[in-house]
Amino acid sequence: MPRISRIFxxxxxxxxxxxxxxxxxxxxxxxFPELSERFLSLIHVHINFMIFGFFLNFILAxxxxxxxxxxxxxxxxxxxxxxxxxxxxNFALIFDAVNxxxxxxxxxxxxxxxxxxxxxxFIFESFRRIKPPPFGEK
Numbered sequence: 001m002p003r004i005s006r007i008f009x010x011x012x013x014x015x016x017x018x019x020x021x022x023x024x025x026x027x028x029x030x031x032f033p034e035l036s037e038r039f040l041s042l043i044h045v046h047i048n049f050m051i052f053g054f055f056l057n058f059i060l061a062x063x064x065x066x067x068x069x070x071x072x073x074x075x076x077x078x079x080x081x082x083x084x085x086x087x088x089x090n091f092a093l094i095f096d097a098v099n100x101x102x103x104x105x106x107x108x109x110x111x112x113x114x115x116x117x118x119x120x121x122f123i124f125e126s127f128r129r130i131k132p133p134p135f136g137e138k
Contacts, residue, residue, distance in 0.1 A: 001065055004082050008061030011090060015053025022046035045097050052115060053093050060085070060122055067129045081125045088118035 001009075023046045029039030069076055076082075092114030099107050 002076065004079060004086065005061040005065040008057050008064065008086060011086075012054050012057035012061060015049045015057060015093070019046055019049030019054055022049060042101075044100055048093060048096055048111075052089070056089065056115075056119075057086075060089075063126065064122075067126055070129060077125050077128060081121055085118045085122040085125070088114050088121070092118065 022042050025039045026043050026046055029036040029042075064076065064082060067076075092111050095114070096107060096111040099105055
C-alpha cells in the first residue's frame with residue numbers, strides 16, 4: 001500500500017476514535033439532562049469528524065490505492081497534489097473544530113470551500129488514472 005494511502009488511513013482511524021468520543025459525549029447529553037446544554041452542541045464536530053474525517057479520508061485512501069496506475073508505468077501521478085489535497089481536507093476539519101469548540105462559531109463557508117477544493121484537486125489528479133483510453137487503444 002502506498003505511503004499516502006497509509007497516511008490517509010491513519011488519520012481516518014484517528015478521526016474515527018475522536019469522532020466516536022464526541023458521539024459518546026453527545027449521547028451522554030441526551031441521557032443526562034444536566035449535561036445536555038454542554039454536550040449536545042458537540043454534534044457539529046461529531047458529524048464533521050465522522051463524515052469528512054473518517055469516511056472521506058478512508059474513501060480517498062482506498063481510491064488512491066486501488067485506481068489503476070498510469071499507462072507509463074508504476075506512477076500514480078503527482079504525489080504533491082495528493083498530499084496537498086490531504087493537507088487541505090485535514091486542515092479544514094481541524095480549523096472547523098477549533099473554531100466551533102473554542103470560539104463558539106462555525107465558519108461553514110470556509111470549511112466547505114476547503115473540503116471542496118481538496119476533493120477537486122484529488123479528482124483532477126485521479127481523472128488521468130480512471131478515464132478510458134481512446135477508441136482503438138488497449
